[in-house]
Amino acid sequence: MDESATPSEEKVLPVAGLWDIADPGLTPARPRTHPRHSTLLISQRPGWMQVFQSTTLRLGISDYRGDGRPDYAYNARVIYGDNVFPARASVAGGTPLTIAGLGLQSDTLAQTAGVTIPLLASSATQLLISSPPLVDGIYDLLLSDVNTGGSSSMTGVLTVGAGASDQIKVICGTNAPTPFGGQAPVPFTVLVVAADGVTPVAGASVQFTSLPAVGFSACNGGANYTVLTDPSGIASTFMTPLSVGQTTVIAKLAQATYPVPQQVQVTLVGTSSQLDLSLLTPSAWIAQGTTVTLSLSARVLSNGSPVTGSTVNYQITQGAATLSNAAAQTDASGNASVSLQVSSLSALVQVRVCVGPNNSPCQIFGANVVPASSFQVQAVAGTLQIVPAGQSFQPVMVRVTDSSSPPNPVLGSSVLFLSYVGRLPQNQPIVWAGESSISQPITPIVVGKSQSTVQSHINGLASVPLSTGGISGNVAVVGSATTGTSSVQYEAPAGAVKMALRVAAERSETPFVPEGRLPIARRFNAGFEHGDKSVGTAEHLQV
Structure with missing residues (x-):
């Protein structure tokens, strides 16, 4: 403002620059704003820079005129996206993602592949989103400040489904000659893993095809079908030969994305006789x-x-x-x-x-x-989900197998699903913390508990509907599915979420924590309420 309280671009010309932390800042910064490069708003200076590796930078802000008076105040605004966790999402969408950065707000826009993603929760340093449905591939994330026009682009930070260096392996699929028209006894089962050859990849597209055609059980006898890998990285289908002779059955990884997709194959021989x-x-x-x-x-x-x-x-x-x-x-x-x-x-x-x-x-x-000592429980669906208030959860589904390699599905295993419904005092929003280590300033109160025992089917699957039991407000359902000595955890907040919930439900035999407190290893975090949106002079930015 000038002496007549009129907006002015001449009284103060703020500029900003970035230096490596080891640079004393005596020479001009390479990434810097220009005093005459304004936005549409009076006396606003935009600036951009690219960071290609983890480092610490020095941010400096000054008056380009050199004679600015100390009573000319200004605000500095930094928007920066640092990383996304987890760095993988399912092709089907619905994967909770935590974006870490600086200068984030409740109205920050998050976009990928031209799709604007609604925010589920926000703080000055984190955003919570649910990934949209996308085809397999590597994606950028763009964060935009609607008030200033500032933005931060994170290049190649999110892998949806299969990445270019992921691998596909055959688990089983070898069969003896099979009468055509009859289902082969051994399914064609594949495992998708990351480049390390070990880490399973969930939500990746696997296309089953054959020449000549066979019938695939995964698509009710269809001859060409794409399925998504489960949380264990597995995709599987039974095969029915539809002709006499040898058939090559192929599983292709992310066939719609990569020009030369990784693939594996097995052979199936169809036979024919009078009976x-x-x-x-x-x-x-x-x-x-x-x-x-x-x-x-x-x-x-x-x-x-x-x-x-x-x-x-x-x-x-x-x-x-x-x-x-x-x-x-x-x-x-x-x-x-x-x-x-x-x-x-x-x-x-x-x-x-x-x-x-x-x-x-x-x-x-x-x-x-x-024997029960051989039981293994694998997550299949619904073990991590976030829904707005009033919407229903999807069922929690697990698979029980034995410990052989490859594993076999177990029929008749009794799976105990034990669930707790909890909320923070005064119905505060649930707090999401991803996989990070979190503090425990407030312990949630147990307001509901349920348990049911379900026998696994011939395919090893067991499932239960997930519910808050009619309890409204900002609550979370956490629990475990256990059989034998093996278990998996599940968690699902409903209602308002701040930045929430990485919990691990304790085993059912653990004594109930007194005073109605949730018996979970990591309890809800009520933090992330602070965070100054302004950045002063000479702040150190860890990127």
């Missing part, structure tokens, strides 16, 4: 001591075509179990099935399945025993 028999599930792995009923489904084929009205005979040849019927007739699709019940399974059960009346050809079904 063939195929078991939908020739083997099962069942939790020791479990009582469970499962379906034994068979398909009778003749030169690849289903046989209607044929008799399929079932006989237990080893172990203790009960069949619902000793025989079944095939339907119009050539399928026949009976139920097998095992009680307190303790040893291998085998069932001989044959086509009557001559009991030829035959197949053997085996029910294998898996």
Whole structure:
């Protein structure tokens, strides 16, 4: 302002510059503003710089006129995006991402691939967003200050799905010659890992295709399908040969993004005869001591075509179990099935399945025993999610396998889902802290608890709906899914979020913490409320 209180560009000309911390600042800074490069606002000077490695910089602000009076005050505004955590997101979207930086506000715009991403929470140094659906690839993130026009671009900080150096590996997929029209017993299962060859990549696109065509169970018999890897980096599908002879089945990683995608392949040989028999599930792995009923489904084929009205005979040849019927007739699709019940399974059960009346050809079904000490629990879906108030959570889903390599899905494992609903005092917003180490100034109060036990299915999957139990306001659901000695944690805040929740639910046998406090290893953090948006002269910026 000049002496008549009119906005002026002549009384003070603020300029800013950046130096390496070792530079005393006696020479002009290479990245600096120009006194005549104004924005549309009176006496506002924009400046940009690029940082290519982690370092500490010195920020200096001065009056270009050199005779500015001390009563001419000014504010300096810095907007800087430093990093994103985690640096990976799913192609499907919905991955919570924490952006760290300086000078961030509740109205800071976050964009990637031309898409504006709504903010879920903000502070002066962090933003919380949920990644949008995108194709596999490497993405930049742009932060913009709507008030000053300032911006900060983070180049190549977010990998969605598969990156260019990620790898795809075959876990299993080798099968004996299979009657065409019948499902091969071993699924084609692949693992996607990062460049280190170890770290699993979740949410990456894997396209299954073949030549000539086979039917994929992942798409209800379709011949070309793309699936996303689960949190363990796994994508899998059963295969049904649709012709006689050898078929090459290929799994391509991020085929829509990379011109020459990484791929792996297996071969499947289809056979044909006057009479063939195929078991939908020739083997099962069942939790020791479990009582469970499962379906034994068979398909009778003749030169690849289903046989209607044929008799399929079932006989237990080893172990203790009960069949619902000793025989079944095939339907119009050539399928026949009976139920097998095992009680307190303790040893291998085998069932001989044959086509009557001559009991030829035959197949053997085996029910294998898996002790609880071998159980492994893998997250599949819903273990980390954020929803606005009034919206429903997606179910939490896990997979139970044995400890073999490759692992087999376990049927009949009892999975305990234990959930707590908590909130901060006075219904304060939940606080998100990503994976960072956090302080615990306020311990949340338990306002609800639920638990349920679910048996895993033949594919090893077990799931429960996640709910706040009718409790409204700013709450979070945290819990664990446990079977045997293995468990995974899940967490889901609902309502207003400030900068929230990296918690690990304790095992169910841990004594309940008295006074209604949440029994979790890291409790909600009520911090990130401070943060001056102005930056003074000669501040040190760690970037």
